[in-house]
Every structure is written in structure tokens, then in C-alpha cells.
Amino acid sequence: MAIPVTSILLIAVVITLSTAAYLAESSSDNNRIFSPCTDSTVEKSDGFTFGIVFAARTAFFFNNSVQLSPCDRRLSLSSANSQLSVFRPKVDEISLLTVNSSGFSPDSYGGYMVAFAGRKYAARSIPAFVANSTYTVTSFTLALEFKKGRLQNLYWKRDGCSSCSGKSNFVCLNNQDCALRTSSCKTKGGSVDCSLGIQVAFSGTDKHESVFNSWYEVKNLRQYSLFGLYKNLKDSLTSQYSSFF
Numbered sequence: 021m022a023i024p025v026t027s028i029l030l031i032a033v034v035i036t037l038s039t040a041a042y043l044a045e046s047s048s049d050n051n052r053i054f055s056p057c058t059d060s061t062v063e064k065s066d067g068f069t070f071g072i073v074f075a076a077r078t079a080f081f082f083n084n085s086v087q088l089s090p091c092d093r094r095l096s097l098s099s100a101n102s103q104l105s106v107f108r109p110k111v112d113e114i115s116l117l118t119v120n121s122s123g124f125s126p127d128s129y130g131g132y133m134v135a136f137a138g139r140k141y142a143a144r145s146i147p148a149f150v151a152n153s154t155y156t157v158t159s160f161t162l163a164l165e166f167k168k169g170r171l172q173n174l175y176w177k178r179d180g181c182s183s184c185s186g187k188s189n190f191v192c193l194n195n196q197d198c199a200l201r202t203s204s205c206k207t208k209g210g211s212v213d214c215s216l217g218i219q220v221a222f223s224g225t226d227k228h229e230s231v232f233n234s235w236y237e238v239k240n241l242r243q244y245s246l247f248g249l250y251k252n253l254k255d256s257l258t259s260q261y262s263s264f265f
């Protein structure tokens with residue numbers, strides 16, 4: 021099975037939020053599907069593979085009108101200026117995915133990203149603005165919604181810039197995204213590590229109709245900041261989220 025985008029994988033890391041509640045429920049991953057362009061149904065304790073493609077906003081639309089899954093060959097993302105990152109968080113855990121920015125500037129790949137999984141049952145998020153030559157957004161929250169274990173939708177969740185209000189190095193874009201100046205990023209000669217952090221959580225039901233709780237938890241814990249709880253998170257990344265602590 022071919023993934024229709026450039027095969028250079030970004031250095032991507034999954035950091036799982038470990039709390040006693042999650043550790044108690046440690047069991048095995050029985051999902052044998054490892055490609056983001058193949059359909060799967062999951063149960064709690066499984067891993068779930070999905071992809072994020074970075075490209076220009078227009079690259080996600082067929083004939084400038086219909087947004088297709090990045091797995092759909094009609095988009096020909098593989099010949100577009102794009103980058104693919106593949107993640108496999110555990111279903112119903114809260115994970116922080118990071119895309120290391122050293123050697124990767126989202127603004128040079130069109131500046132937008134779409135999260136996706138599946139083929140016949142293809143689901144994709146709307147394109148989210150990541151970066152252009154002026155601004156770079158480094159912090160995102162993605163909710164994956166399932167029904168009977170099958171992915172239905174992926175949503176970028178926003179909190180109206182509350183996480184950066186009062187922080188002078190951040191700019192609030194369109195009342196929804198906290199952005200840094202791209203010129204302050206290390207890749208552009210500045211001092212800030214502009215690696216992306218994507219917090220992922222799950223909602224809906226697994227294949228046994230057991231309810232996923234992690235999105236509910238993120239939503240309710242947001243005011244306390246989950247970022248401080250991630251183990252092993254590099255200082256360079258956490259320092260940018262200091263407003264959360």
C-alpha cells in the first residue's frame with residue numbers, strides 16, 4: 021500500500037500522558053493496521069495510526085472545490101510540495117505528538133496541515149494554518165471522533181487564544197491561534213524552538229461501544245494545563261507553553 025505523499029518522514033514523537041488511571045489500564049495493542057491510508061476499527065488499548073500532511077491549503081482540494089482525503093490519488097500530493105508525518109497514539113489516552121522543527125519549516129511546505137486516516141472510510145480534518153513567513157503556530161489540539169471503533173472525523177479544537185493571552189511573544193490570530201513570529205524561530209535564525217506540539221484525544225465509542233473519555237478529560241482539564249504533566253517532554257518545547265503551568 022502506497023502512501024501518496026513524499027516518503028521523508030518527519031521526526032515525530034508520541035509522548036503519552038501517564039497518570040495512575042491510564043497505567044492501571046495497561047493492556048495490549050491488537051490493531052494490525054499500521055498504514056494511515058487503510059481502514060481499521062479499534063478497541064480501547066489499541067494503537068491507532070493516522071497521518072498529518074503539510075502542504076499548501078489549495079493542495080488539499082480537488083479542482084479547487086472539494087476537499088479530499090490526502091490518501092486520494094486525485095490530489096497527487098506526492099508530486100506537490102508536501103511532507104507526511106505518521107503517528108500512532110494509543111486509543112483513549114491523551115498524547116502529545118511533536119514534530120521537531122530542526123530541518124523542517126512548515127512555511128516552506130505551504131504552511132497548512134490536514135490530519136487523516138482511512139481509505140474507504142476516509143476521514144480528514146479541515147486544513148489548519150501552521151505557518152507562513154510572518155507567523156508560526158506551534159500548539160494544537162486534535163480530537164479524533166470514533167463510532168463503533170471506526171474513525172468518523174478529526175477536529176482541530178481551539179480555545180480562543182486563552183493559553184497565550186498576556187504573553188508578549190505570542191500574537192492571537194483570528195481569535196483562535198496563538199502564534200509566534202516566524203523570524204524568532206531557530207530555523208530562521210531566532211532563538212525559539214518552533215517544534216509543533218499536537219495534543220491528541222479521543223471521543224465517541226470503540227468497537228464494543230465502550231465510550232472514550234480522553235477528549236472529555238482534555239476539555240475539562242484545559243484550564244489547568246496538561247502540558248506540565250507530560251513526561252520526558254523536552255525543555256525546548258515546554259518552555260513555550262510556560263503560560264500553561
Ligand SMILES: *[C@@H]1O[C@H](CO)[C@@H](O)[C@H](O)[C@H]1NC(C)=O
Pocket residue numbers: 083
Ligand atoms: C472543475 O470545476 C469546473 C468549474 O467549477 C467544472 O466546470 C469542471 O467540470 C470540474 N471538473 C471536474 C473534473 O470535476
Ligand SMILES: *[C@@H]1O[C@H](CO)[C@@H](O)[C@H](O)[C@H]1NC(C)=O
Pocket residue numbers: 149152153154155193
Ligand atoms: C500570514 O498569515 C497571517 C494570518 O493568517 C496573515 O494575516 C498574513 O497576511 C500572512 N502573511 C503572509 C506573508 O502571507
Ligand SMILES: *[C@@H]1O[C@H](CO)[C@@H](O)[C@H](O)[C@H]1NC(C)=O
Pocket residue numbers: 118120121122213215254256257
Ligand atoms: C529537535 O532535534 C534537535 C536535534 O536533534 C534537538 O537538539 C532538539 O532538542 C529537538 N527538539 C525537540 C523539541 O525535541
